[in-house]
Amino acid sequence: MIALLLRRFLGLLFTLLIVSLLIFAVMDLLPGDPASIMLGTSTSPETLSALRHELGLDQPLILRYGRWLAGVMSGNLGQSYTYGVPVAGLIAERLSVTLPLALMAIMLSVAIALPLGVLAASRRGSIFAVIATLFSQISIALPAFWVALLLIILFSTMLGLMPAGGFPGWNEGFLPALQALVMPAVALAMPQAGVLTRVARSAVLETMHEDFARTAMAKGLSSSAVLWRHIVPNALIPILTMIGLQFTFLVAGAVLVENVFNLPGLGRLALQALSQRDIIVMQDVVLFFAALVIVMNFIVDLSYLAIDPRMRKAV
Incomplete structure (x- = not known):
């Protein structure tokens, strides 16, 4: 086990080194x-x-x-050519917006998709399956920035319940800052929840036909107990993989939603650095995004060992 973790960690460092070299070379070629x-x-x-x-x-x-x-x-991380301040401070400042936004979005996505996908798989032909299918198709088809515009029109312009944009900062209070992230998080979560619903449904359906599930049913366990104690835990590997991918996408790919809501996030910083040819900021932000993907994949791999005893025995 220790040898496996060490090999994975060394592989992570080597991958980061190669990625950093590619990022630096590509940035140097920009006009x-x-x-x-x-x-x-x-x-x-x-x-x-x-x-x-x-x-x-x-x-x-x-x-x-x-x-x-x-x-x-x-x-x-060097000093920004445009802002004249350390890049590390810029990234930390913008990450204080993007990271809570991504966490809220992924938690909302999981809270919607996991129960819906599991119920759709366990009750095929029921209203849950119909709702899951419609929800996944509609939410995937709607772009996140368009959902963001709809939310602004409904909850800000028409009802006046939520701020239309901007971020007051965490020093202005936890609740005002959190309120400014609610609608962006919903806009980001909806398409991801649709994809995750499909993945959860497919994973549970596949696991339901495994031998251990039929054995548990034959032992007299209730359908609910078999589902939540045996089937769902064993179906988590593809679900966790998708959650890891979605989280990295939400951190690195939230730039459109951040611009709609005028949020000073990390994606917006990368876009501004690109337009201003602030090479050092671009290099560091892209490297951060790449490192996040690599580290998240490493964490997902470790989670496989934690939830699947078969994989622990294999190593």
Whole structure:
């Protein structure tokens, strides 16, 4: 077990190293010189050359990559060309919005999809199956940003119950900040809940035909006990995989919803850095997204060992 975890962890570090190299190389190929963008087109060549030297942009690619990687490993992500502040502080500030938003969205998605998918599988042909099918089809078909606009029209414009956008900050109070994230979380959760409902239904249906489920029924256990004690726990592996994928998507892919609600999140920071050619911010944000995906996959793999005794015996 320890050897397996060590191999997985070393594989994680190696993957992060390769990804960081690819990110740095791709960012270096993007058009636009950060020094020229900072100084403008009317600056003198001498001033431009001095700034490029100060930023280290005149050094070879491998040296710049090594310096950047050493900074990332030490926690120094560099300084933003546009904002003139440490990138680590920018990411932490924006993550304080995006991370709670993603957590709220994934919890809402699981709370809707798991019961609906399980009931649809265990009561085929019932009203639950019909509702699950309709819900999954409709929620997947509706884009998250369009759901966000509908929520604003209904709950903000017509009813006046929720703020239409903006984020007051956690220092202004927990409830106002939480209220500002409710509608964005619902908009993000709906499409993910539709996908997760389908995955949960399929996983439970497949597990219901396993030998252990029929054995449990033959021993006289009630249908409810067999479902929730035996079938659902053994159907969790594909469900957990999908939850892990959805969480990383919600953190990295919430930029449209963040723009609709004017939320200062991490996705919006990446979009702003791209438009301003703030290369150092783009590199660090993309690396953070990639690291999040890799680490989340590692955590999901560990969860397999926790919930499935067969996998623990295999290793």
